[in-house]
Amino acid sequence: MHWTSPESRSRALYERARQIFPGANTRQQVWMAPYPPYLVSGRGPWVTDADGNRYLDLTGNLGVLIHGHAHPLVTAAIADQIERGTCFALPTEAELKLGGLLCGRVPAFERLRFTNTGSEAVAVALRAARAFTGRSRIARIEGVYHGSDDVAAVSSSSTPANWGAEPASTARYPGMPPALLDLVRVLPANDLETTRRILTEEADSLAAILVDPVPARCGSEPLDPDYLALLREESRRHGSLLVFDEVIAFRLGFSGAQGRLGIDPDLTALGKIIGGGLPIGAIAGREDVMAVFGSEREPAQVPTSGTFTANPVSMVAGEAAMSLLDTAAFDHLEHLGEVVRNGVQEAIDACGVPAQVTGIGSLFALHPHDRPIRDYRSYHRSEHEQDIMSRLHRHLLAERVLLTPSGSGFLASVMRVDDLAPFLRALPSALESAFSDQQPPRARSRR
Ligand SMILES: Cc1ncc(COP(=O)(O)O)c(C=O)c1O
Structure with a gap:
């Protein structure tokens, strides 16, 4: 029927x-x-x-x-883990295996931390960039979807009725606090001249430039190489961090979209494929930046934790799926x-x-x-x-x-x-x- x-x-x-x-x-x-x-x-x-x-x-x-639905190797890994427990309040080897596999594939992944979703990974990456730079504002590209975090969602619902002549910080929902809108500068994708000017205006204020290098809402094709190079160059020049959102784009190559496109971001937000079909997210990047999450000598500047973070079922499913890739x-x-x-x-x-x-x-x-x-x-x-x-x-x-x-x-x-x-x-x-x-x-x- x-x-x-x-x-x-x-x-x-x-x-x-x-x-x-x-x-x-x-x-x-x-x-x-x-x-x-x-x-x-x-x-x-x-x-x-x-x-x-x-x-x-x-x-x-x-x-x-x-790998499609219910891939036998992923399902077997999940079933095996479920028999031995689904989540614990102490670490497991499963997180080392998936974390190690991911860091082994991407040169820019010097350190990594798991989250539960891609949205959380984006939000935590922005927090890390703020703590590292001591700045609060971010730049992001007009209209692109970065998940449900409030700041990352500014401009993601822009329409001709509110987007203005130059990309504007538009609210995701009625009542979104204006203070959040003020934290975001919106960039026009692939427009080098305007983007360079905006980044120069914001020279001392940006913690991060958040960019999906292959944004679905710009056609699911990579941004121009010159444009990505400009973002890399300007973020270095002005002391902000380049944060890639590869929640989807990581599926584009053995070392993700960054490997394919030849750009090393400072931080990367991950999700989707790395959990083999179970909820997951991760941030990965420069060791000195990731130290905001704590080091063996220093307590965390940016505390992050979650009841289900690095749960071993997502970890083993992710490891099985990524190994097949x-x-x-x-x-x-x-x-x-x-x-x-x-x-x-x-x-x-x-x-x-x-x-x-x-x-x-x-x-x-x-x-x-x-x-x-x-x-x-x-x-x-x-x-x-x-x-x-x-x-x-x-x-x-x-x-x-x-x-x-x-x-x-x-x-x-x-x-x-x-x-x-x-x-x-x-x-x-x-x-x-x-x-x-x-x-x-x-x-x-x-x-
Ligand atoms: C580019 C991008 N970033 C972030 C997210 C948010 O990920 P999640 O739905 O796991 O929170 C998505 C989800 O579709 C996405 O496509």
Whole structure:
């Protein structure tokens, strides 16, 4: 039965959710109106909903599951740890193994500390930068998503109605304290001249320049090499720290995006893939900066702790997943990325619709417009374009293909080229309908 059917299990679950959660959901980013299919299981690149329908999952839980669902080696590591206890109030060897593996891969990771989420990693990295520099302000790029920390979220909901001529510190929610907005200077991605000027104006005040080197909201492609080099240079010149948010971008290479792009940040925030499918985050970077978290001689200037931090289940899952991610796995992911981006572009060209696909490595993103994307403003979708994206998303879902509602896709090492066929087959008619329909697709009854 289709999930939109009034008799579906998903519908019944949604009715229950409405009585419990505001807006019927507890994770807004993946919610879709009027309600989504509820999932019950996943294996490899596939997930199954509460009504028994199987979908090709191109979301991998928004970039987490780089080996797909329930990879046997990751599952075995988790099961083995669960038998021996799930969390303790003392350290375990499991954290050394994952921490050691990560530091062994990335030259700039001289020291590392775990957190529970990517958002927490970003927040803690900013705190570390403040403690190290003795400054309070940060710069970040307009519109980019860095998770739920208040300061990092400034400007992440900017719209043409409030973004102004030059990127402005816009609030994430009504009532956001103006004092928080004042802590942030917003930079236009890939605009060297304006960025250099703003960084010069802020020369003595910035603790950190926070940057996702491959921001989804600038097209899921690396920022220009010259732009990244400018940020590196200016942060050194003015004594602030360059903080990379690689919560997603770490999946782009054996040494993350920084290895691929040849830039060494001072600190890096991590999350997603490094936990093998369980909650995790981490910050890593320069030994002298990381000393704000304490050293054998000095107490911590920035105390960080969490009840579940470095819990051994996340640690063993992460170690299993990261160990599987060898150079052959990255080569395969690159190949899948090429295949899918070429296939999507062919479908777009054949349909003659004003859409485009962007991305790099195992990332791809569909856009409901064909403007060249250089920054948040050129990425940003009008209401009409958002409607097209929603229809495209729903058309694909009706064909049993799961993309994120914003059109992003994340490939997994367990996918074969053939697994992508249902997506590439469904795409032309989904594109044509999305660009011509005014209505979302009708429910179809199919088992
Ligand atoms: C670039 C980036 N930074 C930070 C985060 C926040 O990570 P988490 O959802 O684990 O808090 C995300 C989450 O999607 C992200 O994409």
